[in-house]
Amino acid sequence: MTPRIDRCLSCGKDKPCLFAGTAKARCHHCSKKKEACSVCRRNGLVGTRTKAGEPICKICARTREPCSDCGKSRYVAGRAEGAPLCDYCYRSNPASFRNCRACDTKTRLLRGLCTPCTAAEYLSELFTAQLLRDSLEVQSLHAALLAADPARVVTAFQRTGSVELLRTLLNQEETRTHAFLDAAGPDQATRAVRSILVEHSLLPARDNNLARFKHWIVTAAQDIKDPAERQAFNQFARWRHLRELRQRPQPLSTNLVSSRRRELRIVIELLTWSAKRGRSLALLTQADIDEWLATGHGERHRVKAFLAWAQKNNNCQKLHIPRRQRTGLLVTGLDSRTRLKILEGLLEGNASAHPATAFAAAMTLLYGARPHQLTALQVTDILTRADDTYVRLGADPLLLPSRVGELARKVLLDRSAPRLFGTVSDAQWLFPGSRPGQPLTAAALIKRLRAAGVQPATARTGALGELAQDVPPVVLARLTGISVANAIRWSEAVSASNARYGSLGQLTSSSRS
Structure with a gap:
């Protein structure tokens, strides 16, 4: 029987449950029997029992000894000729190998099967014969998983929650909607399942950032107690932000949507502050606004657009930011x-x-490229002419040094994107993300750069500062993609810094003489 989504009686979460639709609905995790360990007294899964029948948890049931292979004191997973082996060493030791009951290959087994046979069994349980007969899209997904790396497939099936959610969506076609997935859990919990369904046309493609932002507006508005102010907030958010975002090329970047969300949070912050002081939006005075701006963080000026809109629609008096x-x-x-x-x-x-x-690190270190600018690069932005390689950050292609150009060509050849059961190759984005048809997020790229030893902010500042000394602002803008106004600001800032440094040098020399 395929588990259906219900509210678990134990943890209270909407998840695939056993006994769904009854008063005994429980998710798989909560259904596992737990008892108080007779050794550590913690409540957990039973690993073994004493002679008297008292429970011992899985941790206490295992003994620690020095591993005969690596020498570290760890829990004993098995023994080879009487010598103890830890989990890590036992897995690769021939003493743990057995003959697969399906293909008779002697190797490390899982559930009595080798890795390829285990993957095949998992997939046969997930895709029933009737399900494969009824849908060409499901057949496409099944064929892709059969061709995937068996080890990756087996690893994916360890993510029980994702697999059970996928099972439910495959077998219950009425649940195969974005709305159902939105209600099934946070984005991190449903992203992998959503991506694989979109990839194989079992779900229509959508801009997830835009959809979640639209839902967030409705949820965030509930924090505004006054009905008139809540209505004004909803109207402003839809008129200014949703309308503008829908007109932009999609997919929308996470940073762009986060910035809009931040502005609206500051609007809610103002309305909450005024309500605590007994003031409504209509009664706010310039003195109130001045006090609010002076007593908070530096981003409070971002309510300017909301107050201008509110004044135009007769929701408040004229206020100056x-x-x-x-x-x-x-x-x-x-x-x-x-x-x-x-x-x-x-x-x-x-x-x-x-x-x-x-490659992303090289572009940051040499040309001050911004993370969101790099993630927006497409395959067509890398140009190759004979032995030369160019990248289009701005209006004019930028010629790359030979070794960086080699990196760019390698990236063109390997644009694998992670999915639940393996990886796929993306044909559009230079830095593909975990969602079909969407690039890597800037936050994810920043995390990778930092792991590689590059701090994007300081690296970019150093690179642009050096370029601004040698390249005219207009040329700098056309090659790096920054605006001409910003290029001029960089040039002026470098000139001012050099002037201060020169003045300090002259002062030091005169004091010494």
Whole structure:
């Protein structure tokens, strides 16, 4: 029987449950019997029992001894000729190998089967004969999983929640909707299942960032107690943000949607602050706004658009938000020697960083490319002419150094994207993400860069500061993709920094003389 979604009686979460639709509905995790361990007294799964029948948990049931292979004191998973072996060493030791009951291959087994046979059995349980007969899309998914790496398939089946959710969606066609997945759990829990269904046309493609932002507006508005203010918030969010986002090229970047969400949170912050002071939006005065701006964080000026809209629609009186003073650019990033040293390490043949990560790091260290700018690169933005390689960050293609160009060509050849049961090759994005048809998020790329030893902010500052000294602002803008106004700001900031440094040098020389 295929488990259906219900609210678990024990944990209270909506998950695939046994006895769904009854008062005994329980998810798979909560259905496993747990007892108080007679050794550690913790409530858990029973590993064994004493002679008297008292329960011993799985942890206490295992003994720790020095492993005969690695020498570390660990729990004993098995023995080879009487010598103890830990989990890690026992897996690869021939003493743990048995003959597969399906193909008779002697290897490490799972449920009495070798890895390929285990994967085949898992898939035969997931895809019933009737299910395969009824849907061409399901047949496509089944064929793709049969062709995938058996080890990856077996590993994916260890993610019980995702597999049971997939089983439910495959067998109950009425649940195969984005709305059902939205209600089934947070994005992190449903993303892998959603992606594989979209990939094989079992779900229509959608811009997940836009859909979740639309849902978030409705949820966030519930924090506004006054009905009139809640209505004004909803109207503003839909008129200004949803309308604008729908007109942008999709898919929308996570950073873009997060910025809009942040602005709306600040609007809610203002309405909550005024409500605590006994003021409604209609009664807010300039003195209230001035006090609110002066007593909070530096982003409060972002309510300007909301107040202008509210005043235009007769929801409040005319209120003034002063223009925020722009701070000067900091040009004290990583110096060229440090950046080149990091780059050399990444370009070495034995470097552990993936070519895509190394290429992104090189673009940050050399040209100050921004993470969201890099993730927006498509395959067509890498141009190859004879032995030369170009990348299009701005209006004009940028010629890459030969070794960085080699990295770019490697990235073109390997654009694998992670999925639940393995990887697929993306034909559009240079940095493909975990969702079909969407690139890697800027946050994920930043995490990879930091793991490779590159801090994007300081690396970018150092690179742009150095380029601004040597390249005219208009040329800098056309090659790196920043605006002409920003290129001019960088040039002015570098000139001012050099002038201060020169003045300090002259002062030091005169004091010495």
